Amino acid sequence: DADVTQTPRNRITKTGKRIMLECSQTKGHDRMYWYRQDPGLGLRLIYYSFDVKDINKGEISDGYSVSRQAQAKFSLSLESAIPNQTALYFCATRGGAEETQYFGPGTRLLVL
Amino acid sequence: GESVGLHLPTLSVQEGDNSIINCAYSNSASDYFIWYKQESGKGPQFIIDIRSNMDKRQGQRVTVLLNKTVKHLSLQIAATQPGDSAVYFCAEKLFTDKLIFGTGTRLQVFP
Numbered sequence: 245d246a247d248v249t250q251t252p253r254n255r256i257t258k259t260g261k262r263i264m265l266e267c268s269q270t271k272g273h274d275r276m277y278w279y280r281q282d283p284g285l286g287l288r289l290i291y292y293s294f295d296v297k298d299i300n301k302g303e304i305s306d307g308y309s310v311s312r313q314a315q316a317k318f319s320l321s322l323e324s325a326i327p328n329q330t331a332l333y334f335c336a337t338r339g340g341a342e343e344t345q346y347f348g349p350g351t352r353l354l355v356l
Numbered sequence: 357g358e359s360v361g362l363h364l365p366t367l368s369v370q371e372g373d374n375s376i377i378n379c380a381y382s383n384s385a386s387d388y389f390i391w392y393k394q395e396s397g398k399g400p401q402f403i404i405d406i407r408s409n410m411d412k413r414q415g416q417r418v419t420v421l422l423n424k425t426v427k428h429l430s431l432q433i434a435a436t437q438p439g440d441s442a443v444y445f446c447a448e449k450l451f452t453d454k455l456i457f458g459t460g461t462r463l464q465v466f467p
Contacts, residue, residue: 286445286456286457286460287447287457334399338453343388343390344405347399347400349398
């Protein structure tokens with residue numbers, strides 16, 4: 245869905261490197277989320293943000309940080325990447341009056 | 357494309373048949389439920405949702421049924437098509453803003 249874009253789509257990095265995954269949306273939604281997806285597991289919430297000044301930890305925030313640069317942009321950083329952070333990462337958005345979350349196309353991250 | 361889930365339960369159906377995908381949710385206090393479709397290499401795509409005060413909701417070729425007594429959710433796809441092949445998973449929402457996602461079922465449609 246072009247309303248939610250993620251860059252890069254694929255990334256290979258080495259252990260110890262700092263990397264940033266970016267998410268942008270044109271839906272005008274105030275709420276944004278970062279999830280990771282691993283084989284055999286459901287999506288797990290890393291961080292979420294209700295607006296630019298509101299950032300909240302999800303269930304697996306250790307090793308990650310986020311920045312909400314604007315209403316439309318929410319970036320996820322891995323401060324020092326480790327191999328078990330190899331996963332698919334998804335950004336999602338939600339409008340205040342809705343319950344539904346809309347997902348971006350994902351970033352596949354491989355940490356060597 | 358990516359493998360979303362290596363060991364997911366799989367439902368195989370013939371093109372044109374109806375499909376029923378099931379989901380057991382965990383919390384009786386959940387008040388909202390969503391079904392998503394995820395094709396290989398893509399992000400989850402919203403299909404249909406239902407609130408806990410409803411038992412059934414219909415969309416285009418899809419129907420969601422909610423049985424709160426046994427905490428069960430199902431997705432019915434009518435006249436299944438090859439383009440329906442994907443992983444389908446449900447999500448539930450408690451009183452918080454957070455969604456809890458299931459692991460998914462892989463739907464394979466064969467001619």
